[in-house]
Amino acid sequence: MKFKSINFTCKNCGAPLRFSPIHNSLDCEFCATQESIKKSIEQVKEYDLQTALNSLETVSEQEISKEVTCNKCAATFTMTPYSFSSNCPYCDTPAITDFVKDITPKSLLPFHLSNKEAQTLFKKWIGSLWLAPSKLKKFVEGNEKLKGYYLPHWTYDADTYTQYRGQRGDVYYVTVQRTVTVNGKQQRQSVQEARIRWTAVSGRVSNAFDDITIGASKTISHAILDNLAPWHTDVLVPYNEKYVSGFHSEEYTVGLDNGFELAKVKMNQVIRNDIRRDIGGDRQQISSMQTQYNNTSYKNVLFPIWTAKFKWKNKVYNYAINGQTGKVTGERPYSWVKIAAIVGTLGGGAGGAVYVDQHPEILQELRSINVQHIG
Ligand SMILES: [Zn+2]
Numbered sequence: 001m002k003f004k005s006i007n008f009t010c011k012n013c014g015a016p017l018r019f020s021p022i023h024n025s026l027d028c029e030f031c032a033t034q035e036s037i038k039k040s041i042e043q044v045k046e047y048d049l050q051t052a053l054n055s056l057e058t059v060s061e062q063e064i065s066k067e068v069t070c071n072k073c074a075a076t077f078t079m080t081p082y083s084f085s086s087n088c089p090y091c092d093t094p095a096i097t098d099f100v101k102d103i104t105p106k107s108l109l110p111f112h113l114s115n116k117e118a119q120t121l122f123k124k125w126i127g128s129l130w131l132a133p134s135k136l137k138k139f140v141e142g143n144e145k146l147k148g149y150y151l152p153h154w155t156y157d158a159d160t161y162t163q164y165r166g167q168r169g170d171v172y173y174v175t176v177q178r179t180v181t182v183n184g185k186q187q188r189q190s191v192q193e194a195r196i197r198w199t200a201v202s203g204r205v206s207n208a209f210d211d212i213t214i215g216a217s218k219t220i221s222h223a224i225l226d227n228l229a230p231w232h233t234d235v236l237v238p239y240n241e242k243y244v245s246g247f248h249s250e251e252y253t254v255g256l257d258n259g260f261e262l263a264k265v266k267m268n269q270v271i272r273n274d275i276r277r278d279i280g281g282d283r284q285q286i287s288s289m290q291t292q293y294n295n296t297s298y299k300n301v302l303f304p305i306w307t308a309k310f311k312w313k314n315k316v317y318n319y320a321i322n323g324q325t326g327k328v329t330g331e332r333p334y335s336w337v338k339i340a341a342i343v344g345t346l347g348g349g350a351g352g353a354v355y356v357d358q359h360p361e362i363l364q365e366l367r368s369i370n371v372q373h374i375g
């Protein structure tokens with residue numbers, strides 16, 4: 001199916017404009033003209049979940065392959081059905097198309113880290129993990145370049161009310177006589193032994209969940225998407241094509257209904273902890289729980305992610321960097337890991353998570369490194 005595309009051009013020289021994470025504007029690579037993006041005064045809204053789910057049931061969705069003609073070189077190329085922003089494979093001009101899904105993204109987090117900054121964070125991350133710096137440099141540089149993606153996510157809000165049944169265990173001690181051997185001689189001794197007294201309990205807990213985030217793309221595994229959290233959704237901005245210009249962007253491929261089921265799993269972990277606290281005592285068992293989800297709402301949002309893969313000893317490993325916070329996560333040889341960005345020499349505490357948006361001095365440092373590279 002044919003799709004029209006749009007792109008933005010420099011008023012000064014006519015070259016294509018791309019969103020710049022450093023300037024938070026549309027930039028021209030050729031004449032360095034910057035076109036600022038007007039800040040929208042529109043509020044980022046939440047939408048009623050039940051209403052949306054009811055209306056979705058009647059619609060069957062088809063996968064449409066997108067045929068796009070480049071506005072610059074007139075070449076025709078194909079985009080995957082769920083992509084709506086990409087670059088022409090022949091002349092690299094950005095192409096942004098219409099959405100095909102019923103629910104379109106209404107807000108996004110703009111890229112905050114540039115490609116070079118993300119690459120620097122990745123090198124530091126991988127260097128701090130498992131390779132000697134000299135080996136690492138040669139190896140990472142020969143690998144695939146980072147690609148910037150705006151990937152779809154659902155966020156869910158819900159007020160929950162849970163009734164539960166279970167058992168509370170209280171530890172008590174009894175004195176028992178025991179025969180022990182001391183210096184080859186048998187002796188009787190009294191010792192304290194722990195026992196647990198179980199009591200049947202029931203009760204109710206309520207919770208208010210805000211922005212439980214679920215990745216709605218299959219381009220990157222769920223394990224990696226989950227590890228990129230937290231996302232600071234308080235700074236979401238209303239959707240504007242200018243932010244996606246030059247980046248790959250996708251619509252959701254995990255539905256609103258399936259996303260909510262995954263959100264329930266995340267909420268359940270919190271609810272179970274609350275129930276344990278509510279039961280009290282030394283041990284807790286939960287035998288049944290019934291949860292009502294009230295005031296449910298959702299948002300369809302785009303989050304910025306730098307991603308690439310590297311080959312090491314004939315195996316492919318995927319990794320990704322949170323384009324808002326700089327948190328790095330990925331697959332590594334031997335096992336899956338959940339790793340916060342450890343920024344190594346840039347002042348990151350050992351083992352602690354360091355996010356550039358909370359530590360402006362790190363971003364400053366990164367940017368000065370990049371300037372040196374260019375100069
Ligand atoms: Zn220009």
Ligand SMILES: [Zn+2]
Nearest residue numbers: 070073088091
């Ligand atoms: Zn082109």
